[in-house]
Amino acid sequence: MCYLLNAAHINNHTKILLSSTGNAHNSGLGFCIGGGFVSDDTKKKTEILAYANSNEERNKFLAVHCADFEFLQASFKKIIVITYSKQNIQEISTIFSNKWRSNISRVEHDHERVKKRMDTMLRYSTLESIYADTLLSSDYIMNLSWDNLFKGNASELVRALSKFTQIPVENFNIPNLIYWRKLTNDGLINCEK
Secondary structure, three states, X not given: OHHHHHHHHOOXXXXXXXXXXXXXXOOOOXXXXXXXXXXXXXXXXXXXXXXXXXXXXXXXXXXXXXOOHHHHHHHOOOEEEEEEOHHHHHHHHHHHHHHHHHHHHOOOOOHHHHHHHHHHHHHHOOHHHHOEOOOOOOOOEEEEEHHHHHHOOHHHHHHHHHHHHOOOHHHOOHHHHHHHHHHHHHHHHHHHO
């Protein structure tokens, strides 16, 4: 999501550079703070504030793994919250552990190791305690469901993002979104075999 928004912001239509599992971390436009299984909230918030105050123009949008919505609202003009239903938790956990594993090790692992990582993530994650079908939407908060991000109509998603961010629809690269979905889904399918 972060890459898609930053590329649209600067009207960059080049093909996205993704890992085999769909991560855009090495793209130069996909910036993320906080992640992994364990994260120090104080350190994460310090990094988030430093970024928010940096007036970064090229990477105007960033992804943060933070469930402190009051802190985020106080730190940013607008936030997009990716929400999910309880039924999405298993799918998201599998995808997250697959991306995390792939990003950290940079090598492919067998199915059993991926499943073990997923079980670890489910044990230590707060996914179940923070899941939400919707949070309060406003001019400053956009709720984007996991189902719409991962499986919904791409044109409708882009129109909603355009309206919220004020980035013209034509700046968005829908083939990059579809490519991200494909690699993410391929990773999910490979984990579930």
